[in-house]
Amino acid sequence: MTSSRAVAEPVSAAGGAFRREAPAQRRLSPLLQLTLVRFREFYREPEAVFWSFLFPILMATGLGIAFRTRPAEVSKVAVVAEAAGAEQVRAVLAADSSLDVALLSPDEARKALQVGTVALVVVAAGPSAVEYRYDVARSEARTARSAVDNALQRASGRLDPVSVSESLVSDRGSRYIDFVVPGLLGMSFMGNGIWGIGFSIVDARRKKLLKRFVATPMSRTHYLLSFLLMRLVLLVVEATVLTAFGVLAFGVPMRGSLVLYAGTCLLGALTFGAIGLLIASRARTVEGASGLMNVVMLPMWIGSGVFFSASNFPNAVQPVIQALPLTAINDALRDVMLRGEGWRVVASEWLIAAVWLVVCFALALRFFRWK
Amino acid sequence: MSASGVLALEVRGLRKTFGDVVAVASLDLQVKTGECFGLLGPNGAGKTTTIEVCEGLLQPDVGEVLVLGKRWHDAEHELRQRLGVQLQETQFSEKITVLEMITLFRSFYEQGPSPDEVIALVQLEEKRRARVGGLSGGQKQRLSIACALAGDPELLFLDEPTTGLDPQSRRQLWELVERLRGLGRTIVLTTHYMDEAERLCDRIAIVDHGKTIALGTPRALVRSLGAEQMVELTMRDGSVGALDATTLSGLPGVLGVRMDGPVVALQVTAAHEALPALLAAVDGAGATVLELRTHTPTLEDVFVSLTGRHLRDQ
Numbered sequence: 086m087t088s089s090r091a092v093a094e095p096v097s098a099a100g101g102a103f104r105r106e107a108p109a110q111r112r113l114s115p116l117l118q119l120t121l122v123r124f125r126e127f128y129r130e131p132e133a134v135f136w137s138f139l140f141p142i143l144m145a146t147g148l149g150i151a152f153r154t155r156p157a158e159v160s161k162v163a164v165v166a167e168a169a170g171a172e173q174v175r176a177v178l179a180a181d182s183s184l185d186v187a188l189l190s191p192d193e194a195r196k197a198l199q200v201g202t203v204a205l206v207v208v209a210a211g212p213s214a215v216e217y218r219y220d221v222a223r224s225e226a227r228t229a230r231s232a233v234d235n236a237l238q239r240a241s242g243r244l245d246p247v248s249v250s251e252s253l254v255s256d257r258g259s260r261y262i263d264f265v266v267p268g269l270l271g272m273s274f275m276g277n278g279i280w281g282i283g284f285s286i287v288d289a290r291r292k293k294l295l296k297r298f299v300a301t302p303m304s305r306t307h308y309l310l311s312f313l314l315m316r317l318v319l320l321v322v323e324a325t326v327l328t329a330f331g332v333l334a335f336g337v338p339m340r341g342s343l344v345l346y347a348g349t350c351l352l353g354a355l356t357f358g359a360i361g362l363l364i365a366s367r368a369r370t371v372e373g374a375s376g377l378m379n380v381v382m383l384p385m386w387i388g389s390g391v392f393f394s395a396s397n398f399p400n401a402v403q404p405v406i407q408a409l410p411l412t413a414i415n416d417a418l419r420d421v422m423l424r425g426e427g428w429r430v431v432a433s434e435w436l437i438a439a440v441w442l443v444v445c446f447a448l449a450l451r452f453f454r455w456k
Numbered sequence: 457m458s459a460s461g462v463l464a465l466e467v468r469g470l471r472k473t474f475g476d477v478v479a480v481a482s483l484d485l486q487v488k489t490g491e492c493f494g495l496l497g498p499n500g501a502g503k504t505t506t507i508e509v510c511e512g513l514l515q516p517d518v519g520e521v522l523v524l525g526k527r528w529h530d531a532e533h534e535l536r537q538r539l540g541v542q543l544q545e546t547q548f549s550e551k552i553t554v555l556e557m558i559t560l561f562r563s564f565y566e567q568g569p570s571p572d573e574v575i576a577l578v579q580l581e582e583k584r585r586a587r588v589g590g591l592s593g594g595q596k597q598r599l600s601i602a603c604a605l606a607g608d609p610e611l612l613f614l615d616e617p618t619t620g621l622d623p624q625s626r627r628q629l630w631e632l633v634e635r636l637r638g639l640g641r642t643i644v645l646t647t648h649y650m651d652e653a654e655r656l657c658d659r660i661a662i663v664d665h666g667k668t669i670a671l672g673t674p675r676a677l678v679r680s681l682g683a684e685q686m687v688e689l690t691m692r693d694g695s696v697g698a699l700d701a702t703t704l705s706g707l708p709g710v711l712g713v714r715m716d717g718p719v720v721a722l723q724v725t726a727a728h729e730a731l732p733a734l735l736a737a738v739d740g741a742g743a744t745v746l747e748l749r750t751h752t753p754t755l756e757d758v759f760v761s762l763t764g765r766h767l768r769d770q
């Protein structure tokens with residue numbers, strides 16, 4: 086027991102036991118300590134680290150591979166061997182490099198069409214007639230039909246009245262991976278802000294830790310700020326890792342100003358942090374809070390253009406979709422990253438996000454349940 | 457103690473309800489500087505509600521609370537700096553270590569001991585770097601008290617510091633509270649263990665249904681019974697019906713009689729006179745004694761004689 090010194094001295098009624106243990110302890114910064122505790126709670130939870138950092142990268146990799154730009158498509162077609170003139174038809178089609186032709190018995194051809202190993206079956210039906218068998222609902226079948234038909238008609242002497250010259254483009258910035266990387270980044274700001282902050286606060290409230298803090302001289306603003314500070318630091322990691330991954334691994338372009346890009350990330354992280362605070366401001370149970378979080382996030386996952394463009398939705402709901410914070414952040418990220426737009430264009434999107442940030446933070450402060 | 461006459465805590469006419477539930481009906485308390493004051497009462501008596509009103513965590517419906525001579529409304533920040541609070545049911549973050557948690561609490565206060573001094577005081581040195589999730593119940597409780605000590609408080613509130621602990625951990629906590637008392641702190645603690653109140657507290661308020669039903673030092677409260685011995689007879693099944701409380705209480709040296717199932721409990725002044733008479737009376741009524749026990753009166757007996765119930769329902 087080290088308190089023997091204190092015991093030996095006379096104890097004044099006004100002070101506690103340690104009070105005269107001379108050299109005054111240097112005051113530790115409560116905001117720093119609170120933020121440190123936030124970090125420790127985060128990185129000592131390996132699952133949390135996985136979901137916030139690795140998951141978006143795995144997602145980007147998966148989507149990038151699934152939707153990569155393929156070399157010009159070759160259509161597989163079958164010619165039914167028994168029909169008269171089948172060999173002629175086959176020869177014509179084999180000359181077309183976009184077609185892969187096989188000569189099959191009627192039975193084999195039917196099966197191949199059923200299981201999809203060929204997209205179209207051609208049956209010669211006389212000297213100048215053919216029959217196409219295909220499923221019109223399959224896009225590769227329609228492509229095959231048009232290629233086969235063009236080849237056969239041209240071989241039989243069709244002349245195209247319009248002369249066409251083609252120049253092919255594959256533009257960096259217009260591929261699916263280019264579209265989806267900023268979307269995933271916006272989504273991770275939303276998820277990490279709302280889940281990361283929401284769950285820790287509700288958990289602290291349920292464990293009566295919040296009440297315990299309120300019984301100390303802790304500044305309530307410091308407590309809430311420590312969550313936003315943690316988000317800001319984690320944001321740097323999230324944004325850098327995912328952006329660098331997109332740029333280096335998939336060649337996603339970064340056309341606009343990095344400052345505007347970083348500003349958008351910062352605004353996004355703060356906005357969703359404030360929304361997380363608001364969602365957590367009253368809830369007493371983790372279950373209640375997570376239901377609320379899903380209700381808030383679901384419309385944005387679907388509507389805010391994470392995986393597909395928000396413009397797919399009918400005009401009637403566009404005003405709502407454009408007012409969502411994730412739509413604003415995703416649009417701003419894409420404007421800067423893919424289109425190289427300047428602040429004039431992103432200003433309106435920033436404004437939408439900033440309104441959400443201010444309103445949600447103010448409401449959270451006003452309604453926060455501390456006990 | 458120069459200022460021992462000064463009140464560290466004063467509660468006047470406190471009333472607090474939750475909807476229809478009257479948690480505290482009407483309560484007055486005066487805690488002197490430097491004393492260890494106990495609120496003793498069964499579950500739901502209103503101890504936590506009372507202490508949380510004193511801690512400024514609950515608003516009273518009616519009544520006045522003066523903590524260190526100040527009102528919460530006027531001096532909240534100052535009071536928070538000068539108080540130490542341990543709540544009945546705080547769970548600290550599992551992933552944080554003992555040292556980190558105490559350091560965090562220390563940072564909230566303008567002055568106080570170093571985290572390591574506090575750790576030494578609550579004897580958690582070997583667990584300094586252990587995470588909260590890996591602590592035993594008693595160690596968690598000592599951590600909780602350590603956090604309450606981080607600001608070197610003048611007044612310390614402990615709400616059921618030993619509930620749910622094994623006997624060894626309870627004794628360790630008692631030693632800790634005695635150490636804090638030795639350091640001259642004013643302590644207000646709640647408990648529903650009468651042995652704890654008897655051992656730790658200078659003065660006790662026995663609380664039931666949100667009211668103080670007795671107040672004083674443990675010795676004075678026990679002495680107020682007037683009894684020197686408590687005698688308990690456990691009767692054979694059915695034979696208790698042959699006994700009559702009025703007859704028994706008329707026996708020499710018997711102050712009071714209480715029948716509780718097969719058990720007859722008597723407050724007795726002169727055991728050497730009362731016991732032979734008692735056994736003779738039991739014999740005369742044709743009843744059979746299975747077991748006879750005597751003990752010196754405790755706070756439990758005080759509670760039972762005031763309310764007819766036990767502190768803890770067995």
Ligand SMILES: Nc1ncnc2c1ncn2[C@@H]1O[C@H](COP(=O)(O)OP(=O)(O)OP(=O)(O)O)[C@@H](O)[C@H]1O
Pocket residue numbers: 474477478479480497498499500501502503504505506544616648
């Ligand atoms: N927040 C609340 N809402 C509704 N009722 C409450 C609330 N807090 C306490 N009560 C009720 O008030 C009464 C007193 O509760 P309190 O917690 O003060 O008792 P206690 O003496 O601390 O009991 P214990 O020994 O079980 O801790 C109980 O009947 C309880 O159900």
Ligand SMILES: [Mg+2]
Pocket residue numbers: 503504505544615616
């Ligand atoms: Mg209680």
